[in-house]
Amino acid sequence: MAAILSVRDLVKRYDDGFEALSGVSLEIEQGEILALLGPNGAGKTTLISTICGITEGTSGSVTVGGHDIVTGYREARRMIGLVPQEINLEPFERVINTVRFSRGLFGKPKDDAFLEKTLRQLSLWDKKDSRIMELSGGMKRRVLIAKALSHEPEVLFLDEPSAGVDVELRKDMWEIVAGLKASGTTIILTTHYIEEAEAIADRIGVIAKGELLLVEEKQALMTRMGQKQLQIDLTEPVSKLPSTLAGYDLDIAADGMAVIYSYDTRSERTGITGLLADLSKAGMVMRDLQTKQSSLEDIFVGLVAEDAA
Amino acid sequence: MNWQAIRSIYTFEMARFFRTLMQSFISPVISTSLYFVVFGAAIGSRIDQVDGVSYGAFIVPGLIMLSVMTQAISNASFGIYFPKFIGTIYELLSAPVNFLEIVLGYVGAAATKALFIGIVILATSALFVDLEIQHPFAMMAFMVLTCISFSLFGFIIGIWAQNFEQLQLIPLLIVTPLVFLGGSFYSISMLPPVWQTITLFNPVVYLISGFRWAFFGMADVPIGLSLLAIAGFTGLCMIAVWWIFKTGWRIRK
Numbered sequence: 001m002a003a004i005l006s007v008r009d010l011v012k013r014y015d016d017g018f019e020a021l022s023g024v025s026l027e028i029e030q031g032e033i034l035a036l037l038g039p040n041g042a043g044k045t046t047l048i049s050t051i052c053g054i055t056e057g058t059s060g061s062v063t064v065g066g067h068d069i070v071t072g073y074r075e076a077r078r079m080i081g082l083v084p085q086e087i088n089l090e091p092f093e094r095v096i097n098t099v100r101f102s103r104g105l106f107g108k109p110k111d112d113a114f115l116e117k118t119l120r121q122l123s124l125w126d127k128k129d130s131r132i133m134e135l136s137g138g139m140k141r142r143v144l145i146a147k148a149l150s151h152e153p154e155v156l157f158l159d160e161p162s163a164g165v166d167v168e169l170r171k172d173m174w175e176i177v178a179g180l181k182a183s184g185t186t187i188i189l190t191t192h193y194i195e196e197a198e199a200i201a202d203r204i205g206v207i208a209k210g211e212l213l214l215v216e217e218k219q220a221l222m223t224r225m226g227q228k229q230l231q232i233d234l235t236e237p238v239s240k241l242p243s244t245l246a247g248y249d250l251d252i253a254a255d256g257m258a259v260i261y262s263y264d265t266r267s268e269r270t271g272i273t274g275l276l277a278d279l280s281k282a283g284m285v286m287r288d289l290q291t292k293q294s295s296l297e298d299i300f301v302g303l304v305a306e307d308a309a
Numbered sequence: 310m311n312w313q314a315i316r317s318i319y320t321f322e323m324a325r326f327f328r329t330l331m332q333s334f335i336s337p338v339i340s341t342s343l344y345f346v347v348f349g350a351a352i353g354s355r356i357d358q359v360d361g362v363s364y365g366a367f368i369v370p371g372l373i374m375l376s377v378m379t380q381a382i383s384n385a386s387f388g389i390y391f392p393k394f395i396g397t398i399y400e401l402l403s404a405p406v407n408f409l410e411i412v413l414g415y416v417g418a419a420a421t422k423a424l425f426i427g428i429v430i431l432a433t434s435a436l437f438v439d440l441e442i443q444h445p446f447a448m449m450a451f452m453v454l455t456c457i458s459f460s461l462f463g464f465i466i467g468i469w470a471q472n473f474e475q476l477q478l479i480p481l482l483i484v485t486p487l488v489f490l491g492g493s494f495y496s497i498s499m500l501p502p503v504w505q506t507i508t509l510f511n512p513v514v515y516l517i518s519g520f521r522w523a524f525f526g527m528a529d530v531p532i533g534l535s536l537l538a539i540a541g542f543t544g545l546c547m548i549a550v551w552w553i554f555k556t557g558w559r560i561r562k
Contacts, residue, residue: 052402052403054402054403054561056557056561075405077403077405082399082400084399088395088396090392090397091395097321097324100317101321104314104317105313105314105401106314106404107311107313108313109313147400
């Protein structure tokens with residue numbers, strides 16, 4: 001698959017010397033969903049704003065569908081739809097007018113049938129004549145999506161689509177995203193909700209302090225970084241581990257009623273058999289066993305902490 | 310050229326105007342009538358004639374100019390300041406449009422509104438005084454050019470302003486005094502000689518004088534100078550707007 005979006009060594013330095021992006025390179029393939037994860041202030045929005053033309057990069061280059069965003073800004077921007085993080089809408093406008101405006105602004109001829117389809121898809125059709133200030137927060141966010149989709153973009157940027165959105169709407173949003181992916185739209189979303197990335201992304205990029213720490217297939221990332229933990233519940237509390245168990249990576253639970261063994265799922269021998277045998281030998285009686293796969297969240301926290309160190 | 314975009318911006322802006330059509334229509338009618346009562350009836354009864362024109366008719370060009378200039382500035386400055394204020398400017402910045410298209414859309418709409426109000430005032434004036442327009446074509450041309458140039462100027466103010474106070478600052482502090490002192494309600498030949506010279510540094514004098522020439526065939530300054538002044542002002546504003554978009558001043562971080 002060809003890259004529809006290609007970012008090379010993108011740097012954004014503000015006048016006061018603050019570097020919001022320090023050399024980000026990224027390739028995004030047509031039709032995929034990429035989630036950019038990162039804490040607040042990591043540079044997610046700056047990256048999107050620079051690609052979309054709202055801020056200018058200091059150095060580096062970006063192409064969208066092969067068009068440079070500076071020299072070929074018309075072709076590049078025509079392909080892009082942007083759903084900003086903030087709800088920026090004209091309060092007195094009617095939904096249909098603001099969506100028509102967006103379509104025209106991007107140079108597309110009037111097509112009310114297409115806009116009707118888009119508004120219906122977003123459950124906004126019955127609100128088309130409402131003033132924006134009459135809508136709920138969730139509805140306003142849908143209007144932003146409708147505006148971004150109004151000119152039939154091939155690449156859609158969703159900046160924190162579920163910030164301040166209730167659980168139900170978030171699920172709706174994921175369905176919308178899935179629908180768009182099915183129709184071939186490439187989607188780049190930023191989020192700091194790990195479960196969001198886990199639920200909908202094909203690939204995940206982790207960004208912190210203006211640097212892209214990694215970009216990987218979601219599954220591969222979870223497997224590669226995946227630590228598993230085995231928790232062994234005991235019948236009697238322990239305060240200190242016998243020396244025979246010193247060779248294992250063991251922790252004692254806070255109440256002493258369990259020991260926790262961390263191991264790597266990728267290694268050939270996980271050491272579980274030996275550990276259980278040694279526990280029995282040491283006279284510890286096991287009551288129950290449970291294993292836990294680390295989530296993307298754990299991976300993420302680990303990565304960002306590593307970067308900070 | 311992205312003509313669709315120009316049309317979209319233009320119609321979107323005009324829609325705002327049509328939503329408040331009654332206000333847009335009534336306020337100039339009332340204020341014009343008030344000017345006629347105060348200046349025309351009260352003062353005019355003592356002045357009688359200026360250069361052979363009744364005082365009531367004499368102030369019509371100045372009245373129109375006063376409203377057209379202030380309306381053009383406030384419409385255009387608000388038109389671009391509002392998206393900046395509420396954040397919808399992101400869409401404009403990320404759209405496949407260049408500065409010329411944005412300016413054509415916003416300034417075109419602001420100028421249209423100002424022109425509409427100018428015509429309303431002209432029609433209202435005709436109810437109060439006998440008006441004869443000697444050079445109707447030149448009159449329209451002057452009015453249209455003033456609408457465009459002052460809308461451009463307003464557009465610049467809208468981009469420059471960082472809060473609502475600043476939005477009002479230049480119109481109140483600079484434009485209104487210049488218009489009032491620019492011979493809207495008197496001929497500069499009525500002033501003492503020293504003030505006649507000082508007044509010539511007021512650019513608005515040239516506009517009002519030229520506009521008045523189109524009505525009555527008489528002017529404070531030669532008509533060529535008036536044309537030069539309005540062309541120069543339009544040119545300066547165009548250069549400023551071009552520079553703003555080239556550097557992204559106050560719009561692109």
